[in-house]
Amino acid sequence: xxxxxxxxxxxxxxxxxxxxxxxxxxxxxxxxxxxxxxxxxxxxxxxxxxxxxxxxxxxxxxxxxxxxxxxxxxxxxxxxxxxxxxxxxxxxxxxxxxxxxxxxxxxxxxxxxxxxxxxxxxxxxxxxxxxxxxxxxxxxxxxxxxxxxxxxxxxxxxxxxxxxxxxxxxxxxxxxx
Numbered sequence: 001x002x003x004x005x006x007x008x009x010x011x012x013x014x015x016x017x018x019x020x021x022x023x024x025x026x027x028x029x030x031x032x033x034x035x036x037x038x039x040x041x042x043x044x045x046x047x048x049x050x051x052x053x054x055x056x057x058x059x060x061x062x063x064x065x066x067x068x069x070x071x072x073x074x075x076x077x078x079x080x081x082x083x084x085x086x087x088x089x090x091x092x093x094x095x096x097x098x099x100x101x102x103x104x105x106x107x108x109x110x111x112x113x114x115x116x117x118x119x120x121x122x123x124x125x126x127x128x129x130x131x132x133x134x135x136x137x138x139x140x141x142x143x144x145x146x147x148x149x150x151x152x153x154x155x156x157x158x159x160x161x162x163x164x165x166x167x168x169x170x171x172x173x174x175x176x177x
Contacts, residue, residue: 001066003038003096006075008088009058012045019059022084026063026075033074035067039099052086064097 008026010019023040030037043060052058065071072090079085 001036001068003064003066003093004072004090005093005097006063006065006072006088006090008061008063008079009048009052009086010061011053011055011084011086012057012059013055014059014084018084022082023061026061026078029075029078030063030065030067030071033067033071035065035071037063037065038097039064055086058086066096 010022014022023042027037027040039062041062041064043062045057045059047057048055063075076088076090079088
């Protein structure tokens, strides 16, 4: 058994009841083909980026399910037969999809409902009497730092070389005279 995600767009011409009925019919197709529905995500009516079959908007629905290849092929066959479906696309997933977003929202809501306990003013935390002396921070020796140090050493050495060259050239001039 593999995990699949099928996204399909339903024409906006259907009423809400018809749309819900169509979604439940498609979910039943998954169950009939020995699949297991994991999650149904209904985004609702959204504007399309470009017109599809002369429709500017569509009802977005996502199915997350587990099943064999016959499950998604039957779903796609049903989509082709129904005029209400504007577009569809099926993805094969490697792992079971997790819906942590919904669980996180529920946890956040639960935390917001719990009142926070105020700190008691009688108990004051005393800072440690031992003060730690600040330790000098050692520079990390990295290749970039070593290169910079090497360049600065070269900069210091170069003027010495220039002075030596100048002294040698003066000696050569004196000897040549």
